[in-house]
Amino acid sequence: MRLVCSICEEKYNIEEDIINCPRCKAPLIFEYDLDEYSKNFIDHEVKSIWRYNILPKEKDLISLGEGNTYLHKSKSLSEELGYEGELFLKDESTNPTGSFVDRGIAVAVSHAANKNYHTVATVSPGNIGASLAAYASKAGLNSLIYTPLNIESGKLYQILMYNGQVYPVQDIERGIEEALDRADKDTYLILPNNPYYLEGVKTIAYEISEDLNWDSPDMVIVPMGNGGLIFSVWKGFLELKKLGFIDRLPKMVGVQFRGASPIVDRLTGEVSEAMSIAAPELSIPNPLNMNLALTAIKDSGGYGIRVEYQDAVNALRLLSEKEGLFVELAAASTIPAVKHILDHTMPKKIVCILTGHGLKDPATIRELTRSIRERLGLDSGERRVIGRTKIGILRAIKDGNSYGYAIWKYLGRKGITIKLPTVYQHLSELERMGLIKTISKSGLKRQTTIYGLTTRGRDALRYLG
Ligand SMILES: [Zn+2]
Structure with missing residues (x-):
């Protein structure tokens, strides 16, 4: 096992503990005498990346159970795309911190x-x-x-x-x-x-091949930020081929957003206009692994594809609704790339790498769920005014206290001490928000208004606890 410069090819002993080539500052890559590993490649007892032995293993391994992620075979999304081959989704969102x-x-x-x-x-x-x-x-x-x-x-x-x-x-x-x-x-x-770092990431390729019964897909579609992921996955497949575990290699397809696509720009020679897009992980102006990414794409006969931001947003929703996979925007960018590929060619087997979990980016989720939240009265503006008192009132009504005085007594028992007129104030606000409605007005000496929850009110209560 040794480190090799990715540009000048100078070899370094791993004991030197350097992270870049001292001569050309380029990334260093691990190289192995693979013959020594062909019989000793997998430790089947281990359920993490450490099951594979072609890794720089230290005496004490720090592990949170990374890797061993699921390779989903898509059905609904595949149909939606009109794809007749097999579409696989490598769900990296189930890693310990939600990312590959x-x-x-x-x-x-x-x-x-x-x-x-x-x-x-x-x-x-x-x-x-x-x-x-x-x-x-x-x-x-x-x-x-x-x-x-x-x-x-x-x-x-x-x-x-x-x-x-x-x-x-x-x-x-x-x-x-x-x-x-x-x-x-x-x-x-x-x-x-x-x-x-790059060495650990390559285990994605090992897992994909193992799950495909030691075959390789025709194409692997990978989001590119710094470009390390696409290179490492390619390196993994190359090693499997040299070891004789697979007999063909996939084309590597790298995806970037239009307006933030330095690697694809370099590949195609056309520079797209720089734009600010709401995806910091994919807006890297000077990718550290630019050359490694280009090597992976060129050597594999693959492509670089620019996708529109809005297409990725739509794909994010599709992946959630059709496949039950709630991923980050970078991950969703692979789906418009599949569409693009199918316009030109029809590979038999495609794997998209879904890099991370959707919950990491609440701003995008907030935008995507806006109309649903508005319907439920859960929009951030309304949320601020649905305070403890209003939730208490909704609960009081749900529990059968249907008029102002009863609601006021109920609140008092729950430790919410406010004046009776304030209860009426809140009731009229809740009615304006569409969360409660007037069912009837009755009484002889004075009018007593009877309130009930609307569907929206019941939904809101369910969400707000
Ligand atoms: Zn060098």
């Missing part, structure tokens, strides 16, 4: 822990940051996460919960400069071109 990057971070953090670093650091718009913070906690290391201000909030909350130390930076470039400046001898900096 856990595979790479598990390997890189295992290395850092065994080399006795005290701290691990990264510069990340989210997924790698969240993953690094989690694995650092497991390993008992500190984690420093340099992250741009537009980080998706789900990922930020993950980092904070895993006790990662957050350094907000203007953008990724400046984050890298700052991280390099501040790094000391006790800190191991893990960027997306780290050789240990």
Whole structure:
């Protein structure tokens, strides 16, 4: 096992503990004497990436159960796309922190822990940051996460919960400069071109082939940010072929959003206009693994495809509704790419890599569910005014207290002490919001209004608890 420079091909001993080629600063890639592994490739007892032996394994492995993700065979979505071949969806959202990057971070953090670093650091718009913070906690290391201000909030909350130390930076470039400046001898900096990280990610290819009974799909469709994922998956397939486990290789298809497509631009020679898109993970102006990604696409005879942001948003909904897979926008970008491919060719077997979980990006989900929330009276504006008192009133009505005085007594018993006229104020607001309705007015001396819940009110109560 050795490290080889991806440009000058100089070989380095792994004991040197370097992460880039000292001569050309290019990423280093692990190389193995594969003959030694052909009989000893899988440890069937292990249910994580560590079941595969062609990995830089340290004495103590740091694992949260990464890998071993499900390869779904699509039916409804496939029909929706008019595809007659087999469409497989590799669901990486079930990794420990909800993203494929856990595979790479598990390997890189295992290395850092065994080399006795005290701290691990990264510069990340989210997924790698969240993953690094989690694995650092497991390993008992500190984690420093340099992250741009537009980080998706789900990922930020993950980092904070895993006790990662957050350094907000203007953008990724400046984050890298700052991280390099501040790094000391006790800190191991893990960027997306780290050789240990890339090595862990390749296990996706191993799992796909194993699940296809040691076959290879015709095409693998991969979202590209820094370009490490597409390269690593390609490397995995190449190794399987050299080992004799598979006898053909897939075409690698890399996907980027129009307006944030530096790798596809380089490939096609046409530069698309830069746009700001709401997907920080995929808006990387200078991908660290640009050359590796280009190698994977060119050597495999694959393609680079630009997709429209709105098409990915639509695909996000389709994946949830048709397949029960709620993924991040980057993952959904693979589906419009399938459409694009089917316009030109009809491969028999396609695998899309669904990189991460949809819950990581609440802003996009909020937008997609707006009309449903409005119908239920759960829009953020209304949510603010449906406070404790109004929820109490809805519950009172549900429990059979149908007029103002009874509702007021009910609230008092529940510890909500307000004046009776305030109850009437809330009742008229709830009626205006469409959550309750007037059923009848009765009484001799004075009018008593009887209230009931509307369907929307009952739904709202169910959501609000
Ligand atoms: Zn070099």
